[in-house]
Structure formats: C-alpha cells, structure tokens
Amino acid sequence: MTHQDKSLAATEDMADTFGALSLVMLDDTDLRHAWRINFLANFFTGPVYRHLGEKFGITRPEFVILYCLEHMPGLVAQDICRVTGQPKNSISRAVSDLLEKGYVRRGTDPEDKRAKPLTLTEVGWSILEHVSPIVKARQDAMRAALTDEELAQFDCLLRKMVFAMPDWVTPE
Amino acid sequence: MTHQDKSLAATEDMADTFGALSLVMLDDTDLRHAWRINFLANFFTGPVYRHLGEKFGITRPEFVILYCLEHMPGLVAQDICRVTGQPKNSISRAVSDLLEKGYVRRGTDPEDKRAKPLTLTEVGWSILEHVSPIVKARQDAMRAALTDEELAQFDCLLRKMVFAMPDWVTPE
DNA sequence: GGAGATTAGTTCAAAATGGAACTTTACAAA
DNA sequence: TTTGTAAAGTTCCATTTTGAACTAATCTCC
Numbered sequence: 001m002t003h004q005d006k007s008l009a010a011t012e013d014m015a016d017t018f019g020a021l022s023l024v025m026l027d028d029t030d031l032r033h034a035w036r037i038n039f040l041a042n043f044f045t046g047p048v049y050r051h052l053g054e055k056f057g058i059t060r061p062e063f064v065i066l067y068c069l070e071h072m073p074g075l076v077a078q079d080i081c082r083v084t085g086q087p088k089n090s091i092s093r094a095v096s097d098l099l100e101k102g103y104v105r106r107g108t109d110p111e112d113k114r115a116k117p118l119t120l121t122e123v124g125w126s127i128l129e130h131v132s133p134i135v136k137a138r139q140d141a142m143r144a145a146l147t148d149e150e151l152a153q154f155d156c157l158l159r160k161m162v163f164a165m166p167d168w169v170t171p172e
Numbered sequence: 173m174t175h176q177d178k179s180l181a182a183t184e185d186m187a188d189t190f191g192a193l194s195l196v197m198l199d200d201t202d203l204r205h206a207w208r209i210n211f212l213a214n215f216f217t218g219p220v221y222r223h224l225g226e227k228f229g230i231t232r233p234e235f236v237i238l239y240c241l242e243h244m245p246g247l248v249a250q251d252i253c254r255v256t257g258q259p260k261n262s263i264s265r266a267v268s269d270l271l272e273k274g275y276v277r278r279g280t281d282p283e284d285k286r287a288k289p290l291t292l293t294e295v296g297w298s299i300l301e302h303v304s305p306i307v308k309a310r311q312d313a314m315r316a317a318l319t320d321e322e323l324a325q326f327d328c329l330l331r332k333m334v335f336a337m338p339d340w341v342t343p344e
Numbered sequence: 345g346g347a348g349a350t351t352a353g354t355t356c357a358a359a360a361t362g363g364a365a366c367t368t369t370a371c372a373a374a
Numbered sequence: 375t376t377t378g379t380a381a382a383g384t385t386c387c388a389t390t391t392t393g394a395a396c397t398a399a400t401c402t403c404c
Contacts, residue, residue: 013338019254034311041213043341082191114382139206145336157326164317166185169215286352
C-alpha cells in the first residue's frame with residue numbers, strides 16, 4: 001500500500017469512526033491543535049476510566065491519586081490539587097474514599113498539623129499493579145503510530161510546550 | 173542566558189506553578205506522555221471555559237457546538253456526539269439551551285424525520301466572533317514556546333497520532 | 345406488508361462535580 | 375503578644391453530568 005493509499009485509508013477510518021466532522025475539526029480549523037490535544041485526551045481517558053470503574057471500582061480522581069502516591073509518597077491533598085487543577089473538595093472526597101477502601105493511609109506532619117501526608121498501603125500497591133498496566137497499554141496503543149524516532153521528537157516538543165505552561169497558566 | 177539556564181528556569185517555574193510533583197509526573201513516569209497530553213488539555217480548557225462562562229454565559233458544550241456549526245452547518249446532534257465523545261443528552265440539552273438563547277436554529281431533514289439539522293443564527297455568528305478569538309489566543313499562548321519549524325513538526329506528529337485513533341478507539 | 349432491531353433525540357433521576365462556607369492551623373506584621 | 379491574613383482540609387448544597395428509559399422514525403429481513 002503506497003503512502004498516499006495509507007493516508008487515504010486513515011482519513012476514511014477517521015470518518016467512519018468519528019464522522020466527517022472530525023476531518024474538518026482536526027485538519028481545517030484555526031483551533032486544530034487545541035482540538036487534537038483535547039480529542040486525544042478525551043478519547044484516551046473516557047473509555048479507560050470507565051473501564052477501571054467497571055472492573056476495579058476505581059474512579060478517575062482515585063486512580064490519579066494512587067498513581068501520584070506511587071511516585072511521590074508523602075504527598076498532601078493540596079499537592080494533587082495543584083498538579084491536576086481539580087478543586088480541593090474533589091481531591092478531599094477521593095482521598096476519603098481511598099482511606100475507606102484501605103488503599104491509602106494518612107499520616108501527620110509534625111511541622112504543619114494541617115497537612116496530612118498520604119502513603120499507599122499494601123492493598124493500594126496491589127490494586128495499582130493491576131490497574132496501571134491497563135492505562136500503560138492504552139498509552140502504548142496511542143503512541144503505536146509513531147516510530148521510535150518520531151516518538152522521541154514528539155516527546156521533546158510536547159515537553160517543551162508543557163514546561164512553558166507557567167507562561168500562560170495562572171494557578172487559582 | 174544559556175540553554176541550560178533556560179531549562180533550569182523552566183523547571184523551577186513548573187515547580188513554582190504546579191508543585192514539585194509535576195516534575196515527576198511529567199518527566200519520570202511511564203505514563204508521562206498521556207499525563208502531558210491530559211495536563212495540557214486540562215489546564216487549557218478549564219480556565220478558558222470558565223472565562224467564557226463568566227463573560228458570555230457560554231458553557232463548554234455550547235461553545236463546542238457553535239464552533240462545529242461554524243465549520244459545518246447542517247450538522248445533527250449525533251454528529252457532535254461522535255466527534256466529542258459526549259453522551260446524547262448532554263448535546264441534546266446544550267442544543268436546547270442554544271435554541272433558547274437564539275444562537276442556533278433547527279431544521280428538518282426530508283429524508284430522515286428523526287434528524288434535526290442545526291445552523292447558526294446571526295446572533296450565533298456574532299457571539300462566535302467574540303468568543304473564538306479568546307480561545308485562539310489561548311492556543312497561540314500554548315504554542316508560543318515552539319518555533320515555526322517545531323510547530324510544523326509537532327503538527328505532523330500529532331496529526332499522525334490522532335489519525336491512527338480508529339486503531340484503538342472503539343466508538344460507543 | 346409486518347416484525348424486529350436500530351437510530352435520533354428527549355426526559356428523568358441518580359451520581360458526580362464544584363463553589364462557598366466552615367474549622368483548624370500557621371504565619372507575618374504591628 | 376495580638377491581630378489579621380492565608381493555608382489545609384472538610385462539609386454542604388446547588389448545579390452539572392450521565393446512564394437508562396422512553397418516543398418516533400428508519401431500516402433490514404422474512
């Protein structure tokens with residue numbers, strides 16, 4: 001199949017899956033870059049979090065918290081608010097749910113009695129071992145169309161864009 | 173300022189704005205690509221839609237519908253569901269709100285009496301002329317860190333990724 | 345022509361989300 | 375030392391979102 005044939009097939013697949021409108025929104029609008037990023041984000045997260053909910057009873061905020069704690073034990077709820085942009089009570093409620101489910105434990109901070117450092121429990125680690133591979137597999141599927149070299153380029157450009165966000169994002 | 177100094181400054185800005193956790197989640201995890209895409213999407217859309225809500229009384233679904241109709245008049249609600257992944261009643265309600273606000277009008281399809289083609293009214297065009305530049309400006313800010321050449325590369329890679337989505341996204 | 349499955353859109357009610365107000369704690373300035 | 379402001383987290387309640395059930399219309403198969 002020639003390169004042109006592949007391109008045509010991809011376009012037809014897009015129209016079949018998402019409708020003819022998708023071709024316009026993703027290719028022919030001034031907002032096509034923002035649209036593509038949101039399009040990817042929406043169709044990546046929607047189904048995977050729905051699946052996690054059905055299979056493990058884990059909500060999106062809960063997974064996000066568990067995954068953050070895997071990589072930085074001792075976080076407080078506010079740290080997670082800052083990195084997700086979610087309101088305090090959403091994170092507070094999800095933390096309460098995770099405590100109740102036994103996936104996290106809450107400590108105290110001798111230097112700041114307001115802060116409540118969180119860590120994963122054994123059960124928390126265990127559920128993550130089951131859940132993370134599903135999200136990783138989906139990320140792998142998302143990246144599959146790019147060669148290793150293209151992915152390295154994409155990584156570099158995306159990182160550059162993200163690390164410039166303090167220039168245009170004002171935290172609440 | 174050397175390249176290394178700039179990189180360090182960007183890292184410090186990220187930690188200041190989003191917390192130290194952001195550096196880990198965006199650079200040192202297996203899910204960093206998915207995380208970055210969602211991070212960009214969340215911090216792009218959250219504030220801009222909040223701003224549109226406050227200034228114009230337009231919700232996110234409403235803007236999405238208006239913007240789609242600008243580019244493809246005559247769409248039906250189901251077309252918008254497919255390209256956004258949103259449930260039917262969310263789009264149905266937003267369409268009702270837009271009808272009530274006078275931003276869209278609803279037609280009939282002689283070939284399918286169930287379908288209700290939508291078009292923008294004069295007022296709809298007008299509100300978009302005010303709203304779109306705000307979203308565009310935010311997209312420009314988001315892209316500002318990339319040179320024209322880098323943006324062309326990013327465009328190409330992002331498009332390749334998005335147009336392969338039918339390989340791993342199953343519509344509902 | 346009729347029956348059954350599917351689609352387009354609407355409505356309802358339950359679930360989820362988020363703004364605001366609250367308590368407790370910390371910190372800075374006078 | 376006191377006061378005022380701000381931060382960390384919790385709770386409440388209004389609003390938003392979404393799954394499910396519904397109606398009307400279409401399409402396919404027998």
